[in-house]
Amino acid sequence: MKWARITAIVFLLAVSAACLLANFITPASYAHQFRDEPDAQPSRQHVLGTDDLGRDRFSRVLYGTRVSLLLAPTAALLSSLLAAFVGGIAGFAGGRVERCVMAGTDLFLSLPWLFLLITVRALLPLNVSPIVSVLITFAMLGCLGWAGAARIICADARSLSQSDFILLARASGSSGFRLLWRHLVPNLKPVLYAQFWISVPVFILTEANLGILGLGVAEPMPSWGSLLRELEGFSSISGQVWQLVPLILFILVVSSFHLVLTKEELPV
Amino acid sequence: MKKLLASFVLSMLLAFGSGSLLAQSGGELRFCLRSEPKTLNPLLAADDASETIRYMTGGVLVRVNRLTQDLEPEIATSWKVTNGGKTITFQLRDGVRFSDGTPFSADDVVYTMQQLMDPALHSPTGDAFRSSEGKVETQVLPKNHVRITFPAPIAGLDKLFDQVAIMSAKSPQKEMAVLGPYFVAENKAGAYLLLKRNPNYWEKDPAGRPLPYIESVRLDIQQNRDIEMLRLNRGEIHFINSLDAEYFDKVVAQNPSMAHDAGASLDSEEMWFNQVANSPLPPYKKAWFTSTNFRRAISEAINREDLARIVFRGHARPAVGPVSPANKFWVNAKLQAHPFDQKSALQRLAQDGFHLQDGVLYDHEGHAVEFSIITNAGNKYRERMAAMIQQDLSGIGIKLNVVTLDFPSLIERITRTFDYEACLLGLVNDELDPNAQMTLWLSSADSHQWNPSQKAPATAWEAEIDKLMRAQASTLDPKKRKEDFDKVQEIAWQQEPFIYLVNKNALSAVSPALHNAHPVVLRPQVYWNIDQLSLTNEVAKNR
Numbered sequence: 001m002k003w004a005r006i007t008a009i010v011f012l013l014a015v016s017a018a019c020l021l022a023n024f025i026t027p028a029s030y031a032h033q034f035r036d037e038p039d040a041q042p043s044r045q046h047v048l049g050t051d052d053l054g055r056d057r058f059s060r061v062l063y064g065t066r067v068s069l070l071l072a073p074t075a076a077l078l079s080s081l082l083a084a085f086v087g088g089i090a091g092f093a094g095g096r097v098e099r100c101v102m103a104g105t106d107l108f109l110s111l112p113w114l115f116l117l118i119t120v121r122a123l124l125p126l127n128v129s130p131i132v133s134v135l136i137t138f139a140m141l142g143c144l145g146w147a148g149a150a151r152i153i154c155a156d157a158r159s160l161s162q163s164d165f166i167l168l169a170r171a172s173g174s175s176g177f178r179l180l181w182r183h184l185v186p187n188l189k190p191v192l193y194a195q196f197w198i199s200v201p202v203f204i205l206t207e208a209n210l211g212i213l214g215l216g217v218a219e220p221m222p223s224w225g226s227l228l229r230e231l232e233g234f235s236s237i238s239g240q241v242w243q244l245v246p247l248i249l250f251i252l253v254v255s256s257f258h259l260v261l262t263k264e265e266l267p268v
Numbered sequence: 269m270k271k272l273l274a275s276f277v278l279s280m281l282l283a284f285g286s287g288s289l290l291a292q293s294g295g296e297l298r299f300c301l302r303s304e305p306k307t308l309n310p311l312l313a314a315d316d317a318s319e320t321i322r323y324m325t326g327g328v329l330v331r332v333n334r335l336t337q338d339l340e341p342e343i344a345t346s347w348k349v350t351n352g353g354k355t356i357t358f359q360l361r362d363g364v365r366f367s368d369g370t371p372f373s374a375d376d377v378v379y380t381m382q383q384l385m386d387p388a389l390h391s392p393t394g395d396a397f398r399s400s401e402g403k404v405e406t407q408v409l410p411k412n413h414v415r416i417t418f419p420a421p422i423a424g425l426d427k428l429f430d431q432v433a434i435m436s437a438k439s440p441q442k443e444m445a446v447l448g449p450y451f452v453a454e455n456k457a458g459a460y461l462l463l464k465r466n467p468n469y470w471e472k473d474p475a476g477r478p479l480p481y482i483e484s485v486r487l488d489i490q491q492n493r494d495i496e497m498l499r500l501n502r503g504e505i506h507f508i509n510s511l512d513a514e515y516f517d518k519v520v521a522q523n524p525s526m527a528h529d530a531g532a533s534l535d536s537e538e539m540w541f542n543q544v545a546n547s548p549l550p551p552y553k554k555a556w557f558t559s560t561n562f563r564r565a566i567s568e569a570i571n572r573e574d575l576a577r578i579v580f581r582g583h584a585r586p587a588v589g590p591v592s593p594a595n596k597f598w599v600n601a602k603l604q605a606h607p608f609d610q611k612s613a614l615q616r617l618a619q620d621g622f623h624l625q626d627g628v629l630y631d632h633e634g635h636a637v638e639f640s641i642i643t644n645a646g647n648k649y650r651e652r653m654a655a656m657i658q659q660d661l662s663g664i665g666i667k668l669n670v671v672t673l674d675f676p677s678l679i680e681r682i683t684r685t686f687d688y689e690a691c692l693l694g695l696v697n698d699e700l701d702p703n704a705q706m707t708l709w710l711s712s713a714d715s716h717q718w719n720p721s722q723k724a725p726a727t728a729w730e731a732e733i734d735k736l737m738r739a740q741a742s743t744l745d746p747k748k749r750k751e752d753f754d755k756v757q758e759i760a761w762q763q764e765p766f767i768y769l770v771n772k773n774a775l776s777a778v779s780p781a782l783h784n785a786h787p788v789v790l791r792p793q794v795y796w797n798i799d800q801l802s803l804t805n806e807v808a809k810n811r
């Protein structure tokens with residue numbers, strides 16, 4: 001499946017490049033409303049037509065993809081680091097510390113995510129720009145999404161801390177922090193990578209779910225969530241296949257993130 | 269007089285003309301409810317589904333004709349309001365029976381009024397009659413008359429009885445014994461309700477045939493609008509009572525003969541600024557929001573025509589004020605919608621010391637004008653309106669941040685914490701009479717959204733509105749009431765505490781198999797004349 005992995009990487013790079021160059025490629029701002037052309041069909045000026053408010057759909061797809069593709073990995077990095085910190089310390093320390101930390105993690109996992117996100121979002125200040133709102137949304141996702149990964153990392157850290165090379169390092173006089181930093185963390189890298197790559201599509205999907213509920217990125221900034229909302233109601237897309245482009249792109253990107261993982265990196 | 273005669277002739281033509289010639293008895297009418305009715309007790313109905321059941325099963329003393337908006341006799345053949353609006357006397361129809369055969373008498377009206385006004389029952393319908401403390405007295409008079417006396421005058425008293433379904437005092441079936449055209453025969457929780465024709469219904473058509481024509485009505489509980497549309501197209505249901513603009517356009521595209529746009533409804537979409545004195549807003553923003561010039565400027569900078577054309581696909585009209593043009597009697601026809609004029613908006617702002625610099629509007633203290641508008645998440649029409657307002661206001665240098673919140677959080681902010689700057693919501697209006705808007709306009713009321721529960725009116729114009737609303741509520745003279753309420757509308761138009769944006773049209777879809785359906789703007793739009801509806805011969809025979 002090496003070819004599939006390479007194809008996925010090339011595809012992700014191509015999409016990322018297109019999104020980064022959106023300012024030069026797109027015919028108009030994602031927010032500009034061509035009020036005389038709402039719901040327009042694809043044309044030379046608007047290759048994917050316009051949305052309900054007359055905004056160029058191609059521009060919105062590119063900018064929306066940029067938002068999701070840039071910020072989902074950032075949120076994934078944040079959650080992976082939090083998971084590494086919490087899970088790594090719990091697994092390495094073992095005993096009571098591990099039990100207490102994992103009990104806290106279990107409690108965190110049992111929280112209804114979506115409602116928690118909705119509640120936290122409702123408490124945020126109102127007067128923030130769309131860019132800040134999108135940053136807040138993904139920061140929240142990153143801060144709330146570490147618990148599942150922390151359990152896996154904890155289990156891996158526990159297993160590693162009982163392995164022979166750690167025993168040898170202890171026997172050689174390595175201190176607690178040195179042991180953790182020089183011997184344990186490097187060996188946790190594969191599982192951390194895997195957790196990172198798995199989290200990226202999860203956060204993209206979560207933002208999309210929030211967007212579909214109308215609680216994602218604020219207007220007029222597009223995101224995949226707000227773009228997919230256009231497809232609400234299956235009868236709305238009949239006869240307007242170009243509206244499916246965000247969905248197809250979304251599926252391809254999320255699938256590509258999964259294909260990027262090698263067999264060894266996939267969680268058992 | 270001519271107008272009255274014309275409306276009478278029109279309603280008679282629509283009700284009995286072509287319909288009675290085609291009317292075919294029998295068959296089963298089918299349509300969908302969006303949720304299960306919360307109660308079958310007509311006095312407790314508050315949700316849409318319960319009100320639908322009440323409308324179809326409940327027999328009322330008088331009924332507002334949804335087409336002409338006039339009050340018409342039902343179980344009462346005549347009525348008279350006396351004693352300065354405190355007393356109403358009904359002459360009751362003879363020989364009327366409940367659906368289970370129990371004879372109807374004046375005692376049933378007495379019983380219904382006792383139930384309605386019982387504080388322990390908490391009847392939402394009864395709230396409209398509670399004008400002041402004191403007991404409501406109901407007296408049975410000779411010759412099938414009944415007199416009801418309230419402790420204080422109630423403006424528009426007779427029309428309030430449109431909502432009061434008479435219950436039987438003696439029937440063992442209690443509230444399930446009804447006087448309306450149908451009775452509830454089956455209630456499968458979460459699935460459907462089956463209504464059967466009331467064999468004892470009092471009304472007959474001009475040819476002497478008993479009404480209603482249709483034998484039974486099946487109401488399926490269906491939340492998904494796409495499935496509802498599919499079922500309409502397949503002929504499994506006969507109408508969709510209320511459609512939004514997007515679905516309506518789909519009906520127009522697929523089957524134009526089914527689509528009915530009855531014109532502007534009573535509902536409006538509006539925005540307002542937070543003017544609460546002790547809100548946690550900075551003083552300079554409070555100064556903006558309490559300035560009439562600022563509110564008028566915002567109003568003039570919003571292109572209402574575009575909102576109606578783009579967001580509602582042309583199925584709405586720019587709103588003028590608190591009363592929709594659909595409310596024929598009470599609307600102040602002299603008022604016009606504020607025109608889209610950004611130059612005029614900037615001139616108004618300049619009067620308050622605002623100035624435009626490099627495309628950004630600043631106030632006299634140098635603060636850039638930026639505020640947020642909250643609306644409920646999931647309502648894509650409001651989200652689109654907010655996005656359009658955002659672009660419109662950017663034309664006068666104002667930065668608007670759109671925030672969508674889940675509904676409980678939004679309500680918390682606008683009613684308790686007052687931690688918001690502007691809000692975009694809609695007003696669903698079922699009542700024609702201005703008294704229904706009393707809680708919205710009185711400065712002391714909880715629903716006086718821009719600045720609720722004031723101990724004393726914060727502004728002179730709010731004091732004037734209080735005075736006018738109380739004056740119109742305390743007189744029975746329709747002309748005087750109209751004059752007072754016209755002035756309220758003028759003040760609202762000048763001061764714009766609510767910036768009215770659009771009045772949505774009443775949209776519905778009706779199968780050609782259903783006869784005599786003449787959708788109107790008042791609820792219930794399609795089946796307001798349920799006893800006159802009929803199905804085509806084929807449908808009636810097949811069912």
